[in-house]
Amino acid sequence: MHPLELVNNLRTFLPPEAVLYESEDLKPYECDGLSAYRQTPMIVALPQTEDEVIRILRICHMSETPVVARGAGTGLSGGALPHATGVLLSLVKLKRILEVDPIARTARVQPGVCNLAISEAAAPYGLYYAPDPSSQIACSIGGNVAENSGGVHCLKYGLTVHNIFQLRVVTMAGESLEIGGASLDTPGYDLLALMTGSEGMLGIVTEIMVKLTPSAEKAQVVMAAFDDIRKAANAVANVIAAGIIPAGMEMMDKIATRAVEEYVHVGYNLEAAAILLCEADGTVEEVADEIRHIDEIMRQSGAIEIRTSRDEAERLRFWAGRKAAFPAAGRISPDYYCMDGTIPRKNLARVLGGIERLSTEYGLRCMNVFHAGDGNLHPLILYDANLPGELEKTEEFGAQILEMCIEAGGTITGEHGVGIEKINQMCSQFSNGELKIFHAVKAAFDPEGLLNPGKAVPTLRRCAEHGAMHVHRGEEKFPELPRF
Numbered sequence: 001m002h003p004l005e006l007v008n009n010l011r012t013f014l015p016p017e018a019v020l021y022e023s024e025d026l027k028p029y030e031c032d033g034l035s036a037y038r039q040t041p042m043i044v045a046l047p048q049t050e051d052e053v054i055r056i057l058r059i060c061h062m063s064e065t066p067v068v069a070r071g072a073g074t075g076l077s078g079g080a081l082p083h084a085t086g087v088l089l090s091l092v093k094l095k096r097i098l099e100v101d102p103i104a105r106t107a108r109v110q111p112g113v114c115n116l117a118i119s120e121a122a123a124p125y126g127l128y129y130a131p132d133p134s135s136q137i138a139c140s141i142g143g144n145v146a147e148n149s150g151g152v153h154c155l156k157y158g159l160t161v162h163n164i165f166q167l168r169v170v171t172m173a174g175e176s177l178e179i180g181g182a183s184l185d186t187p188g189y190d191l192l193a194l195m196t197g198s199e200g201m202l203g204i205v206t207e208i209m210v211k212l213t214p215s216a217e218k219a220q221v222v223m224a225a226f227d228d229i230r231k232a233a234n235a236v237a238n239v240i241a242a243g244i245i246p247a248g249m250e251m252m253d254k255i256a257t258r259a260v261e262e263y264v265h266v267g268y269n270l271e272a273a274a275i276l277l278c279e280a281d282g283t284v285e286e287v288a289d290e291i292r293h294i295d296e297i298m299r300q301s302g303a304i305e306i307r308t309s310r311d312e313a314e315r316l317r318f319w320a321g322r323k324a325a326f327p328a329a330g331r332i333s334p335d336y337y338c339m340d341g342t343i344p345r346k347n348l349a350r351v352l353g354g355i356e357r358l359s360t361e362y363g364l365r366c367m368n369v370f371h372a373g374d375g376n377l378h379p380l381i382l383y384d385a386n387l388p389g390e391l392e393k394t395e396e397f398g399a400q401i402l403e404m405c406i407e408a409g410g411t412i413t414g415e416h417g418v419g420i421e422k423i424n425q426m427c428s429q430f431s432n433g434e435l436k437i438f439h440a441v442k443a444a445f446d447p448e449g450l451l452n453p454g455k456a457v458p459t460l461r462r463c464a465e466h467g468a469m470h471v472h473r474g475e476e477k478f479p480e481l482p483r484f
Contacts, residue, residue, distance in 0.1 A: 071143030077419030111142025341405030
């Protein structure tokens, strides 16, 4: 179908301003938060209702037009990168909070609702939505479902998949499905978990029922400074080994803390090699006991300075620094490339040492900020895209970090998704047989392969051309790391 014919068909039920095709209107949609990769879409459609989503998908299905769903555009793996001959389906106008049920502790929301808005709507009932990505003031809940996002409190309260009950999903053929339910268990296969983190490749989410969590009576943060990043990494393992599950446990290295301090003026120790934030929440008595144990563990682990938040304002200030790490990186470098590998906690110190060696090898600075409690690393490689060859060198550096995560018994993504950024490393992590199963699942939902094509799951041909070697079967690139 000719693009103008497709535009005219869409405009039979969408207003003209909701169907964009002029180049100047398409430009803002050419990338997500990972701006290293750009592609202008053929058309952008902005529906306001589920019925309009269904009609868009049916038209695109009949005309065999690819569709890429997009939320707030804060993704960091190129998952919402448009298709050059496809429709970019923006869900930002589906932004209603349909219901807050304080008795059932649930909320029904549309995919364009921003993460923080759910907690704000639930606050009058003493409830909130637990997953809190750093971009929570902007990121949409639909995007959180697509990437299975987490946040600084995911250690205790889980990722998106642990905090949703039900989804309404529209298939590429325009069929509406309800997946999951309000009960503790639902019959049949766990399609809710399958859909969460599927990166818009299986269906378009049009409604989400989320779990709401009671607000804690008290929360308090211990901020510990270390003169060696390995000591900080070992402190993380020591806290978990002591049987403590903090509400959040986050780490930043010296480059990160200095960048953040210049940006938000939190009061971090700028001479420390690493800063560790460890939060306890619960009743007043529970928090007091847990904070005492955390303080003791930090001292035994070699902390050179320990501060405990004295009130709620100071607690929020400590966290504000960690959540500002990404924009702070943008102030000290023309560009940055954020990775998202996950490893077993016990290997934190070794992998951080490996990243440090790679930073020296590639001649590129690397800020380390991450969810230390669950081993989800977020190395930010600082580079300048204006320098010839520097982006390519940065991509190679990032790929080496992901390969190292795999060899340490981890995975290439914890919450940012694969998108196009990590698709080659999928060839390293999974065998050809496993990839065939992924393609079979995709075909069961989208047999024509029109939803977000070319993302997340590589073809076997791509893996052959990439020359990827499954690291669990081949030569070890990082022999100093433990094998699994």
